[in-house]
Amino acid sequence: EAPDSWTHSLLKCLPKFSGAEKTKDMRPLALQNVLMKWVTTTIMVQLADVFPQIIPREQKGFVPGRHMIDHLMFARSEWEAHPDQIMVAIDFQKAYDSVTFPMLKVSLLYVGLPVAYVSVLMSVMSGPVMFCVGKGFVPGEVLRPQSGIRQGDPLSPLLFDVVTIFLIYDFKRLHVTVRILMYADDILLCIPGRLESQVSDLRALIYCLQVFGYFSGLRVNFEKTYAVVKISDPDVPQPKAVGGITVKPYVKYLGALVGNLTVAACYAPVLAKMLSRARTVASLSLGMAERAYLFASWVAPVVYLTARAYAPTEHVISQLNMIHRVALDLTTWHLTMPILALPVTEGGFGQ
Structure with missing residues (x-):
């Protein structure tokens, strides 16, 4: 023993x-x-x-x-x-x-x-x-x-x-x-x-x-x-x-x-949790790179399991884009995920 x-x-x-x-x-x-x-x-x-x-x-x-x-x-x-x-x-x-x-x-x-x-x-x-x-x-x-x-x-x-x-x-x-x-x-x-x-x-x-x-x-x-x-x-x-x-x-x-739920209803609690975390990230005094890292490591993983079980609709994808912009504090720029994903050499943020 x-x-x-x-x-x-x-x-x-x-x-x-x-x-x-x-x-x-x-x-x-x-x-x-x-x-x-x-x-x-x-x-x-x-x-x-x-x-x-x-x-x-x-x-x-x-x-x-x-x-x-x-x-x-x-x-x-x-x-x-x-x-x-x-x-x-x-x-x-x-x-x-x-x-x-x-x-x-x-x-x-x-x-x-x-x-x-x-x-x-x-x-x-x-x-x-x-x-x-x-x-x-x-x-x-x-x-x-x-x-x-x-x-x-x-x-x-x-x-x-x-x-x-x-x-x-x-x-x-x-x-x-x-x-x-x-x-x-x-x-x-x-x-x-x-x-x-x-x-x-x-x-x-x-x-x-x-x-x-x-x-x-x-x-x-x-x-x-x-x-x-x-x-x-x-x-x-x-x-x-x-x-x-x-x-x-x-x-x-x-x-x-x-x-008995629609795809949008399945995503609703996940999106609400992501939005709450995204607002927390936006409230911190961080640079763009730090915000992007927090989004990728803390906010985005919330949706992974649901996304693998239910294919997101266009409306859900639009909501995810909005949450991404909230986390990066870019809500007034109307940037889209493709632009954010572009490398810096092509005018994007490389996120």
């Missing part, structure tokens, strides 16, 4: 929004010491080639060689391919910090990791913690966590993926028609077929989730879990809920919108 001096860490609770006071509105972040990061990084490097082989293809979160865009593209094609469809975006209550240690240990042993590795990992996860309160004040009492995978550890995302292996296998044992899309704790269930069979399958999946949550600590947050329903029969009314899940016109998965 790793000695306590190696695993000692601070835990800072960051508010999810301004004015948050309740525990449920806090996001715990572990501040690890160098020795602990060295141990976990070494183990992660040694197991880097193993994880892609033991983690099912349905789980793409932080697994080398797997990308979230694959899930987004599949979700869109699945929605368009079936005339009748239910998609459910599952939300967990405090995913990482609620995983039980017995479930984590059983999962690691189940996938065949050596007992020595599991012992080291469990000693690292259960190492002593001092809570960092307020502005740097650290109480003297040392606590030992009884559950949770520490956010801030480079190995934590992959450990979480290992825990979800049981959930994926449980879903498959149900023999229901479902496509499982996972990216860490972000889950999208795609259920094709007629509404009656969809509801029956969904209830079986929800029950499976509840059983899994009882043992793993990963409990579904039904207040933030939503479904979107696609019905081909115009005489069948749109339900307000299916299987106890609230129905909305769309669901949000990995930052993209899926459901």
Whole structure:
């Protein structure tokens, strides 16, 4: 086992929004010491080639060689391919910090990791913690966590993926028609077929989730879990809920919108976020080159995933051009993207 001096860490609770006071509105972040990061990084490097082989293809979160865009593209094609469809975006209550240690240990042993590795990992996860309160004040009492995978550890995302292996296998044992899309704790269930069979399958999946949550600590947050329903029969009314899940016109998965939406509506939240960032860039005292760099590294990436899933319309492209000009503080010049992209030798800005 790793000695306590190696695993000692601070835990800072960051508010999810301004004015948050309740525990449920806090996001715990572990501040690890160098020795602990060295141990976990070494183990992660040694197991880097193993994880892609033991983690099912349905789980793409932080697994080398797997990308979230694959899930987004599949979700869109699945929605368009079936005339009748239910998609459910599952939300967990405090995913990482609620995983039980017995479930984590059983999962690691189940996938065949050596007992020595599991012992080291469990000693690292259960190492002593001092809570960092307020502005740097650290109480003297040392606590030992009884559950949770520490956010801030480079190995934590992959450990979480290992825990979800049981959930994926449980879903498959149900023999229901479902496509499982996972990216860490972000889950999208795609259920094709007629509404009656969809509801029956969904209830079986929800029950499976509840059983899994009882043992793993990963409990579904039904207040933030939503479904979107696609019905081909115009005489069948749109339900307000299916299987106890609230129905909305769309669901949000990995930052993209899926459901009964136009392309413009899919881009709307992305463009709003880009515009907000572009205005922040424009407010800074920076030169043209610095603004262009910030736009390319901080503003533009917001749209990448959505653009790969949905081809932008001319109106969306026009909005992107406007946002680019806002970031460069060139809104009164009426410059277009082609001009900005021209090299300096040809009269452009080379952006």
